Amino acid sequence: MQGNPALTEGQPLPRHTMASRNLKRFWEWGRKIICVGRNYADHAKELKNAVPTEPVLFLKSPSAYVKEGSPVVMPYYCNDLHHEVELGLVIGKQGKDIAQSRAMEHVGGYALCLDMTARDTQDHCKKKGLPWTLAKAFDTSCPVSDLIPKEKIQDPGNVSIWLKVNGSLRQEGNTSAMIFPVPFLISYISKIITLEEGDLILTGTPAGVASVQEHDEMEAGINHVISMKFKVEKQS
Numbered sequence: 353m354q355g356n357p358a359l360t361e362g363q364p365l366p367r368h369t370m371a372s373r374n375l376k377r378f379w380e381w382g383r384k385i386i387c388v389g390r391n392y393a394d395h396a397k398e399l400k401n402a403v404p405t406e407p408v409l410f411l412k413s414p415s416a417y418v419k420e421g422s423p424v425v426m427p428y429y430c431n432d433l434h435h436e437v438e439l440g441l442v443i444g445k446q447g448k449d450i451a452q453s454r455a456m457e458h459v460g461g462y463a464l465c466l467d468m469t470a471r472d473t474q475d476h477c478k479k480k481g482l483p484w485t486l487a488k489a490f491d492t493s494c495p496v497s498d499l500i501p502k503e504k505i506q507d508p509g510n511v512s513i514w515l516k517v518n519g520s521l522r523q524e525g526n527t528s529a530m531i532f533p534v535p536f537l538i539s540y541i542s543k544i545i546t547l548e549e550g551d552l553i554l555t556g557t558p559a560g561v562a563s564v565q566e567h568d569e570m571e572a573g574i575n576h577v578i579s580m581k582f583k584v585e586k587q588s
């Protein structure tokens with residue numbers, strides 16, 4: 353599936369007021385995708401970025417979602433598309449100003465996510481002081497797995513994530529290395545942006561980000577929990 357049928361067909365978005373079984377297809381809800389950047393020191397260093405003292409936030413559009421079976425499409429203006437494997441938090445309960453101690457009550461489940469990044473465009477935007485929208489929010493820039501039930505991940509602060517390209521391991525990290533842990537992120541974000549059911553938070557990527565080319569196959573996983581595969585295509 354590419355894009356979001358709820359949006360492309362012009363139908364009204366569902367406004368659920370409580371977590372429901374529909375969370376299973378959260379990517380169809382048209383809700384926010386909030387991304388945390390530079391949340392792993394090894395990744396910040398590999399891109400020669402300073403290790404942040406506060407979370408770096410940016411957004412993706414709901415049409416960024418893509419599911420297994422459909423390709424990731426490299427935008428026409430991009431010549432250096434990077435993979436970033438990340439743990440996603442699917443919000444199951446609306447909240448504003450959430451205390452860290454109550455943050456996990458707002459997680460309805462998890463997803464394995466890729467934050468596909470037009471790195472050349474991002475570098476250009478950084479130099480010019482422009483927002484990252486073209487680099488981060490294009491259609492298919494957010495491949496996601498099926499919903500991972502909450503009980504399948506005992507501790508989001510100890511999850512091993514990995515990514516291979518054409519069978520070669522590129523990224524391998526554990527969420528224990530996050531600079532800002534999950535409860536802190538939920539609390540921090542909710543002070544700025546109200547979290548709603550069906551929102552997705554991408555929690556940042558560990559080191560090993562690198563380029564993919566047309567026809568490459570990316571495979572990502574969380575050991576013993578889930579894996580997913582995506583092909584790369586070029587926009588014609």
Ligand SMILES: CC(=O)CC(=O)C(=O)O
Binds near residue numbers: 387390392436467557
């Ligand atoms: C520099 C980045 O692209 C930040 C980012 O997305 C990350 O996961 O870190």
Ligand SMILES: [Mg+2]
Binds near residue numbers: 387388554557
């Ligand atoms: Mg990222």
